Every structure is written in C-alpha cells, then in structure tokens.
Amino acid sequence: MNNRKTILGIIILVLFLVSSSEVFAGDILWRITHNDQEALIIGEIVYEVGNSYRVEVKHVISGILPNGTISLSNDFSYIGINEKPQVGDFLVLSLDKKILNYYIKYGAFKANNGDYESLKLYKNDLPHILQAEFTVLEYYINTNGEPIDYYFEGDKVFLKNATGEDFLIFSADNVAVTTALVEDQPYNLEEIFSPTSVVDKNISFINNRVILGMVLSGVLAVIYLSFIKK
Numbered sequence: 001m002n003n004r005k006t007i008l009g010i011i012i013l014v015l016f017l018v019s020s021s022e023v024f025a026g027d028i029l030w031r032i033t034h035n036d037q038e039a040l041i042i043g044e045i046v047y048e049v050g051n052s053y054r055v056e057v058k059h060v061i062s063g064i065l066p067n068g069t070i071s072l073s074n075d076f077s078y079i080g081i082n083e084k085p086q087v088g089d090f091l092v093l094s095l096d097k098k099i100l101n102y103y104i105k106y107g108a109f110k111a112n113n114g115d116y117e118s119l120k121l122y123k124n125d126l127p128h129i130l131q132a133e134f135t136v137l138e139y140y141i142n143t144n145g146e147p148i149d150y151y152f153e154g155d156k157v158f159l160k161n162a163t164g165e166d167f168l169i170f171s172a173d174n175v176a177v178t179t180a181l182v183e184d185q186p187y188n189l190e191e192i193f194s195p196t197s198v199v200d201k202n203i204s205f206i207n208n209r210v211i212l213g214m215v216l217s218g219v220l221a222v223i224y225l226s227f228i229k230k
Contacts, residue, residue, distance in 0.1 A: 039063030
C-alpha cells in the first residue's frame with residue numbers, strides 16, 4: 001500500500017511540474033520585455049565567415065553588452081518570417097552568454113533599420129495575434145526598453161500609461177502596414193518565440209496537452225486521497 005501511495009505521489013508531482021512549466025514557457029514576449037536575457041540589442045550583420053555571422057551592435061535596448069561586434073552561429077532563421085539572415089540585415093536579438101560566447105536565447109527578429117526610435121519589425125501577413133505580439137515588442141524597443149504594462153483584449157492590444165490610462169496600439173481591424181511581406185502560413189506562438197520548445201500545433205499558450213495534464217493530475221489526486229483515507 002505504501003508503495004502505491006509513493007508511486008501515485010510521484011506521478012502527480014511530475015504531471016504538475018510539466019503542466020506548470022509549459023504554461024509559464026509560453027509567455028516569451030513577457031520575458032523579453034522584462035530582461036530575462038543577458039541583453040536585447042539592435043544589430044547589423046556586417047559579414048559572414050564559415051558558420052558564423054559578425055554582428056555590429058548598433059544599440060543595446062536592455063541588459064549589458066559592449067559596443068563593437070559580436071560573433072554568432074549562423075544556424076538560425078528570423079522569428080515568424082521563415083527567412084535566413086543575410087549580410088546587411090538589421091535585426092533585433094535576444095541574447096544570453098556562455099563564458100565568452102553569445103547565443104540567441106528567445107529569437108532573432110528582422111528589422112527595417114538600426115535606429116531604435118523608428119525601428120519596425122517585419123510582420124506583415126503574419127496571423128493577427130503575432131502581429132500584435134510584434135507590435136508590443138516594437139513599442140518596447142522604440143521607448144528604449146522602458147517598462148511597459150500591456151494587455152490583450154480579443155484581437156486588440158492596449159498599453160497602460162503612468163497615470164493608468166489605456167490606449168490602443170494594435171487592432172486587427174486597423175493593421176499598421178510595414179515594409180514586410182512574408183509567407184502566409186499558420187504559426188505557433190510557443191514555437192515562434194522559443195524555437196527550442198517542443199509543443200503541440202496549437203496557437204494557444206495553454207495547449208491541449210497542458211489541459212489534459214491538469215485533468216489527469218486532478219483525477220490522480222482524487223485517487224491518491226482515497227488511498228490515504230484507506
């Protein structure tokens with residue numbers, strides 16, 4: 001009987017941890033805009049050597065990173081637009097560091113220029129939810145990494161200013177036009193913002209697997225409690 005209780009307890013704990021980690025892993029936009037990385041920068045790819053890009057740091061939005069150039073592995077594509085970077089491209093990079101080497105943490109986003117105040121991300125023809133996410137990131141960059149308080153309401157995104165007033169920055173009914181023209185295809189938010197995530201093909205942050213895990217956890221909890229009472 002004790003062995004049964006132990007096994008059930010372990011299963012419930014594992015399912016709870018898996019479900020929680022998937023839910024929290026979804027909100028990558030929040031992590032990018034709340035400094036969960038070594039640095040968020042605007043850069044320009046100046047040349048390519050072997051399997052690496054040399055990226056000139058144009059501006060550091062948040063975090064700490066020396067001016068000059070950094071080296072990055074060239075085995076990545078831009079988030080959302082399924083395009084490989086080219087020499088001469090401007091891009092926004094979420095970076096972390098291992099010892100002396102930088103690597104991409106939450107993604108690389110193609111940009112139209114290197115000026116943080118006027119920068120726009122390539123996002124046309126993406127699903128509206130992704131255009132909304134990219135618009136929030138643009139506002140964060142355009143304000144040079146100032147703290148932002150945003151929320152989603154259907155297909156609209158609002159920002160709260162310092163006095164608590166809400167103002168609309170994105171609506172699917174009035175999509176802002178940028179220079180981007182990209183392939184129209186279904187995207188998954190978790191895969192787009194975290195390329196290393198393994199998730200179901202579902203555009204919801206809380207996907208079916210998470211819901212199923214929660215249901216199973218609840219069922220097993222009831223069974224576990226019934227065993228304890230016996």
